[in-house]
Structure formats: structure tokens, C-alpha cells
Amino acid sequence: MGNKIKANAIAITGGASGIGLATAHSLLGRGYEPWLLDLKRETLDNACDELGLARDRGIVCDVSDEVSVEQAIRTVSANMGLAGIVNSAGIAFDRPAVETSVEDFKRILDVNLTGSFIVSRAAARLWMERGEAGSIVNISSVSGLCGNKGRTAYGASKGGINLMTLVMANELGPIGVRVNAVAPGPIDTPLARVVHTEDVRRQWNERVPLGRYGTTDEIARAVTFLLSDDASYVNGQILAVDGGFINAGLSA
Template identity: 60%
Template sequence: MSDGMKSVLVTGGASGIGLEIARLLNDRGWRVYLVDRNADALADACRAIPIDPAQAIACSVTDEKEVASAIETAARAPLRAVINSAGIAIDRPAVETSVDDFRRILDVNLTGTFIVCREAARHWLATATPGAIVNISSVSGLVGNKGRAAYGASKGAVNLLTYILATELGQDGIRVNAIAPGAIDTPLSRAVHTDDVRAQWHERIPQRRYGSSGEIAASAAFLISEEASYINGQVLAVDGGFVNAGLALKGR
């Protein structure tokens, strides 16, 4: 039953960028449904936001049946948006990356995003209602960052998937965009980025700092809003200028 409030499904919503997006959207009046594999983390997230625990869905984005059920649950209120934030990463040279790790990264980051997008699109097409999707990609899907053979390949594919879905679904009132975060201070980046890696990011980002999850959340909130109604098929780099940087001034 609809309670008159538009809903949004956020995958990877129990931590990091996904949790911050969920918190902001809840503050802005959305009915937020969280998807994550970790049931305990979901319970903590519901208390932190705070939202009703019934809005938490323990689900693997790589499982088609579980995703279809999650979409059905979120559609109890009019489902108007989906944020794909679920993802995993490794920082490892290509020659040291196992095929198992490569496949695991692609399965979660790419296949999982595809499944969620497809199920959301099927719901909107079947109900003849509009919707908006934001895929959380990465600047590692736009440039050749070292150590990102698996992760960068998965995110580059997410970017192209975003373009294709926007092209196919735009005529039905379904917009699909992506955000490509740069270096963002999250639990995932803190686990993956060594001190040396963090120093290199600081040196190469024109703003000379990591971004915050809140800055990504604000961008996602804009892209699913009516203010972004004519934005479709775009990959927005939220990265402090990293992907566009050239030679930098020394000592600044």
C-alpha cells in the first residue's frame, strides 16, 4: 500500500557512500529502502538514519530473485528512484590479480548493478511510471589508475551500461545517470588506500583533499530530483578536478 510518499532503493546502503545517500534522502522526505548483504549492518544503519527496520532488505545484488523481491518491497510506496552504491574493491597490480578476484569484482560491481537496473526498469515499464537511476561508478572507470585492473574495468563497464540504459529507457521517462567519485573518505577507501596511495591522491587532486560521502550524496540527490529532469546518460565526476587536471603549480 502506498503511504503517499515516494520511495527510493539504495543498494550498499548500510555503510559508506550508500548510507550517507540514504541519510540525506530520508532527511529530504524520501521513503528510503536499504539493500545490503549484512543484516547486522542494516540494523545499525536503520538506527543511525533513523528509519523503520522494515525498510531494510538483506539481499545480494547478484541474486536475481532477491533483487526482484527487493524492488517489489520498495514499490509498496511509489518507487521513483534507485541508487546503485553496492560495490567491492581491491588495489592490486594486474599481474598479481587472480581470475577469481577479477570475476568477483565484476560480479558485484557490474552484474549486480545491471540486475538492479533491469529489475527497476521492468517495474517502471510494467506500471507505466517514470523513474531515475543513479549508478555509483568511479574515476577509476574513467582513467587508468594503477592497481585498478579489476575495479576500474568493472566501473568503466558501469559507465557504458549507464549510457546504454539511458538511451534505451529515456523515451519511457526513465533517466539513468552515474556519479564517478574520486578519492572519497569512506571505510572502503580507508581499507584499500595505503599511506602512499593517499599521498598520491592529495598531490594530484587540484583541491588537495579527499571528498566526503556527503558531497556524493548531495550529487545523487540532485540527479534523482525534478531539478535534473533533463539530465540523462551522464557520468558526473565528483572528484575535486582529478580527471581533468594537468600540470599543477608547485608548493600550492
């Protein structure tokens, strides 16, 4: 099933900074029209200015709020047709399981996992209603693929995203909607600079075969590929972009 209109807009949650903003830059270079969904008007305005976009292309949106998400997705679609979404909004902390409160655990899941579900569901319903195809790319993590210490809540949220990706790819593939995920390793984002201590950074640099943190641009290029027609037969995949970390064996 193909699109009835030439949809060109990509809605990016967490689009005002980090991987989301880098993805917007990458998509502009490929001729797409990114729309940024984020919590704060000021950061959205700054991001739109950086991208050279009209400020109304930044929409204040809380991904954990169904009404907020529905309004945002409808706004994007009404303007340019919705070609795809990127679920990049996320929060994190590094804390042992025994020191993690139930409130913090729920908060991480509400934003990372439930938020990605709400946005994906809203887009899928819109495409089904209109008989259109589309593409969803979820930002997961290698912490959803292996047991990194301190990541009980974060890892659970990202592991949930991975399985949600597989199920939705199975359910939505027959109507022309592809669902994939990118699982970054250590990436030098504003969030990582807050969460990662010097000791954590040292461990990542030692255990990643490429010996360094990745950049947001490197993640953005993988996301752009999965959204594009270059990946038209790619569905239900979790693509680790991690410098080889997840598959590394003995190094010495």
C-alpha cells in the same frame, strides 16, 4: 510519461554504510523515503536506527542474485512506490594486473557491474510494467574514466558501469526513466580506508587540485540532485565528483 502514483521510495544498494548510507541521510532531508539494501542484517538494523527508520526498511539483498534483487525491488515498490534506485553496492582491491586472479577479477565484476545491471533491470522492468517513470543513479568511479594503477578489475567494472549508464539512458529515456552516474574521486569511506595505503593517500592528496579526499556527504548531495526533479532533463551523464582530478593538467 509520468508516474501513475506519487512514488517516493528510493532503493539504495550498499545502503548500510559509506556512500549509500550518506545518500539515505541526504534523501531524508529532501523528503524521500530511503530503503536500504545490503548483505548483513545487523548492519542494516544499525543503519536504520541511525536514520530513524523502521528496521523493515532495511532489506537483506545480494545484488549478484537475481531472485534476491527481484524480491527486494518488489517489496520497496509495494510499500511506497519506487521513485528511483541508487547502485552503491561495491567491492574493490588495489592490485597490479599481473597479480590479479581470474577469480578476483570475476568477483569484482559480479558485484560492481553485474549487480548494478541486475538491480537496474529489475527496476526498469517494474516501471515498464506499470507505466511509471523513474530515476537510476549508478555509483561509478574516476577509475572507470582513466587508468589508475592497481585498478584493472575495479576500473573495468566501473568503466562498464559508465557505458551501461549511457546505453540504458538511451533505451529507457523514451519511457521516462532517467539513468545517470556519479563518478567519485578519492572519498573517505570505510572501503577506501581498507584499500588505500598511506602512499596511495599521499598520491591522491597531491594530485587532486582541491588537495584532499572528498566526503560521503559530498557524493550523496550529487546523487540526490540527479534523483530529484531538479535534474529532470539530465539523462545519460557521468558526473565526476572528484575535486578536479579527472580534468587536471600540469600542476607545477
